[in-house]
């Protein structure tokens with residue numbers, strides 16, 4: 001199939017591969033770059049040396065780009081990531097490299113994926129040409145617990161992921177340790193798919209908003225609103241002393257884990273475009289730094305048959321796609337928020353004020369619009 005259909009070029013799916021120092025990112029990448037399924041992929045890494053490519057090298061395209069035997073292009077970050085992504089588009093558009101169909105960015109171990117997502121989504125041109133397919137976070141099955149306990153960065157990396165890949169499961173002696181780590185990761189990020197490092201390539205690089213073919217994939221699976229709602233109910237029941245958990249023993253939640261959580265807001269009624277825009281504007285201006293990710297599927301009153309996809313991070317929230325139809329019978333608008341140090345209540349109040357069900361003791365949308373300071377807590 002040609003890319004040259006009428007209209008704008010389809011965006012290039014971009015996957016962010018992250019994980020703490022030594023988690024197993026490079027080992028996983030090494031497998032990915034050798035797979036023929038990824039022959040039309042560009043992998044952006046920090047240094048060529050790190051993934052031991054010598055035996056796979058076919059051709060040096062430029063001093064920061066090489067072609068590997070399976071057809072995958074590998075490039076190193078020159079200057080900043082934005083410059084590298086722009087440079088790749090230039091080379092692609094003027095035919096100096098092939099029309100690659102997907103990009104995987106490996107971040108350094110301490111990197112927080114939120115600013116990387118922010119940089120790509122915020123850039124007016126890059127956000128048109130690339131579409132963030134998803135974040136993949138590698139967690140070390142042996143040292144994962146200690147790392148999550150000690151470093152809030154590691155918890156953030158897990159919290160914003162679409163897929164969490166557990167590496168080094170072969171080194172775990174006690175299956176109960178692994179089960180506990182899985183359960184903890186599920187609590188930190190109920191919407192993530194948990195995979196082992198030997199999972200199929202497609203599950204690792206294309207389980208998100210876009211499939212391996214670059215087309216919009218299963219939006220419901222990307223959003224995972226049901227999983228987030230279910231986790232919320234469980235945690236709510238737990239907080240209220242409902243210990244009927246089939247004998248599960250609950251440990252104290254680590255303070256890093258406790259600072260980050262996910263929740264889902266829904267609306268049965270289609271939302272007016274203006275109301276949605278104002279809600280999102282208020283939210284990002286008052287709470288932007290705390291929004292690690294915002295993902296949603298929304299019915300607009302103006303065109304309820306074609307749901308819009310919402311994708312955001314920190315102060316940027318944009319609409320990467322309008323779907324031709326609803327992915328399931330469920331036509332509620334659903335927005336999943338992954339936040340740090342932000343409670344559900346202020347966001348929900350704002351949502352109710354704009355989206356239509358203001359409570360007796362809540363200001364309505366006009367009152368909020370007249371007094372934006374009232375939103376700041």
Ligand SMILES: Nc1nc2c(ncn2[C@@H]2O[C@H](COP(=O)(O)OP(=O)(O)OP(=O)(O)O)[C@@H](O)[C@H]2O)c(=O)[nH]1
Pocket residue numbers: 019020021022023024025026027028050108109167168169170171197
């Ligand atoms: N047994 C086993 N070892 C693994 C696995 N994944 C990674 N390793 C080893 O763990 C060490 C660290 O793995 P890397 O892939 O270099 O980790 P990384 O996340 O890229 O590390 P940095 O680039 O330093 O952040 C290496 O010695 C790997 O061989 C695995 O699934 N099983």
